[in-house]
Amino acid sequence: MKKNFDAPPKDLKFINDLRDSSLDICPMCGAPRTSSLDHYLSKEYYPEYTVFSKNLVPACKCNSSKGKKVTGSIVALERILHPYYDDCLNDRLLSCLIEQAPALPVVSITIQTLPTDQPIDESIKFHVENIVKPSGLVKWLDTLWTRVWNSPSSVINTMPKGDVVTEAELRDAVIDQLDRVGRRYGSANNWESVFLHGVINSPGCIEWISSRHNYLVNNPLANDL
Ligand SMILES: [Zn+2]
Structure with a gap:
């Protein structure tokens, strides 16, 4: 999976298309830049979603700096918002x-x-x-x-x-x-x-x-x- 993400075969061409799509702002934090194609759910914890399109988000370094964390531990609804699904x-x-x-x-x-x-x-x-x-x-x-x-x-x-x-x-x-x-x-x-x-x-x-x-x-x- 990781190899397919790093060097996508032809039928996973959308990965490089997403990677090349330079957005004016980061959909995760609003910064005026994106720098990489990141995984919403980390590759380490969720390898099955490594090349799943909805798990790939063009983002600046804010997403990688969050590490593997997507949910909190205190209140049930605590989680990182997802730019494709969270209309808010x-x-x-x-x-x-x-x-x-x-x-x-x-x-x-x-x-x-x-x-x-x-x-x-x-x-x-x-x-x-x-x-x-x-x-x-x-x-x-x-x-x-x-x-x-x-x-x-x-x-x-x-x-x-x-x-x-x-x-x-x-x-x-x-x-x-x-x-x-x-x-x-x-x-x-x-x-x-x-x-x-x-x-x-x-x-x-x-x-x-x-x-x-x-x-x-x-x-x-x-x-x-
Ligand atoms: Zn950002």
Whole structure:
């Protein structure tokens, strides 16, 4: 089985097709990359599913870093979500909270799982703790925040570049970009959407970004000092 996965014969050609399909985002964690074709159920524990198409998921390193674990041991419904079968992955599950720490431009960003009426709420929480959080999302959001602080309009492309902006205009621009990014990736749980949703929902964040943008518009050399 393993040999067939590593070097698929002709009738298992779909394996290489899946392997070559480079997705824009990882269906497991929402990262803007995929790097390998992974097994949802590990080859070691479930060798019979080594070349089963529904067990093969293009993913970034988040899936391999989960190891062989697909279920929890505390609550019965705790398990890793499956991108082919768990429709809840199409819903917006994630946001973030951006807080001053202790003062701007330094912030602390924490991942938030949005409330859901899905019956598999425990699975969603388990997936976020074991796949999404260890994936490097917080570090990525920190880096994006730095880019926003240096030049808000270079990240939030929907806002005016050279003109001052009101908080209401900025909020509309972020909502617009959130919608566009979701449609571009075909998923609401890509990392950029997590950030944009967090900007809208973090108290004060729209105000900080609009003030920063307006300051840069009025002081165009500020970043060069
Ligand atoms: Zn991933």
